[in-house]
Amino acid sequence: MTTAPIEPPQRLVSSLSGDPSGPAGEWLAALPTLVQQRLDAWQLTLERVQTPGGRSSLLALVRQPDGTPAALKLPVPGRVPAQEGAALEAWDGFGAARLLRTDEASGALLLERLQGAVSLRSLPEAKALLEAAGTVRRLWVPAAAGHPFETLAGRTDEAVRxxxxxxTLTRSADPLVEQAAELRRALPDGCDEQFLLHGAFRQGKVLAGERTPWLAVGPAPVVGERAFDLAALVLDRFEDLMAGSGAGAAARRRVARLADSLEVDRDRLRDWTLYRAVDTGVREVAAGARQQGELLLEFAAWL
Structure with a gap:
């Protein structure tokens, strides 16, 4: 039995507005029915749909038959990694939200409920970095033989293209783009690490929990070296660094501090950070967020 209307959040609707008659648009139109089907099949009671929510999934706060709170997630087909559930299952609640149930046909995930309004971004910067580093360390487990996940090496050609x-589209910082592309092509061959990575790690992806203070959510799992995950943490709240004096030196110190604390090679972390800063920067410019994108490119140039 539902206790609240099933209405997709506006952020999700807006993100799919470019494909009203395509697969994503059809999924959006059917979403209230899909949610209701999962509620009925798993005997869940809907409390409310989480807003503003994300751009690639709907998250609903629900109660299980025994009254235990949980979160029901339905991803947009083709918009998020299909292996999210597999990664959460591999971690089994260690450092990440616990996976309770899955439905292969719809991609639905029933998850341990966390405090969605309280992320590491609510903490002072130094404390947030410390907690984030401790959380991501827990997620880095050796990939099992025959794992189902993509690898950094396997994504190389697509990422470079x-x-x-x-x-080219944004005509942004051509030398930096070329340098980042060459780094992306070369980096996977320079390290034999094969860890299961979060893939989209940042402070906003670490939420307050009940059984443990902080747990990660929303992985885009990939197998490769730890420096790839850690590079995103270097970039977290980079605006705070840029607002201070000696920003370039502060950025390089952050790389060194995080690399040393997690026993990651400094040079490889710097190179992965440069690549991820440029990659994110040109995408931001292409999406119309020119100021944010150009700040990221400036940050990359300091490295």
Whole structure:
């Protein structure tokens, strides 16, 4: 039995507005029915749909038959990694939200409920970085033989093409784009690490929990070296660094501090950070967020 209307959040609707008659648009139109089907099949009571929510999934706060709170997630088909559930299952609640149930047909995930309004971004910067580093360390487990996940090496050609295409489209910082593309092509061959990574780690992806203070959510799992995950943490709240004096030196110190604390090679972390800053920067410019994108490119140039 539902206790609240099933209405997709406006942020999700807006993100799919470019494909009203395509698969994503059809999924959006059917979403209230899909949610109701999961509620009925798993005997869940809907409390409310989480807003503003994300751009690639709907998250609903629900109660299980015994009254235990949980979160029901339905991803947009083709918009998020299909292996999210597999990664959460591999972590089994260690450092990440616990996976309770899955439905292969719809991609639905029933998850341990966390405090969605309280992320690491609510903490002072130094404390947030410390807690984030401790959380991501827990997620880095060796990939099992025959794992179902993509690898950084396997994504290389696609990643390089996408970066160069975005750089051409935006005509942004050509030398930096080329440098980042070459780093992306070379980096996977320079390290034999095969860890299961979060893939989209940042402070906003770490939420307050009940059984443990902080747990990660929303992975885009990939297998490769730890420096790839850690690079996103270097970039977190980079605006705070840029607002202070000696910003370039502060950025390089952050790389060194995080690398040393998590026993990651400094040079490889710097290179992955440069790549991820440029990649994110040109995408931001292409999406119309020129100021944010140009700040990221400036940050990359300091490295």
């Amino acid at each position: 996408a970066l160069r295409a975005a750089g």
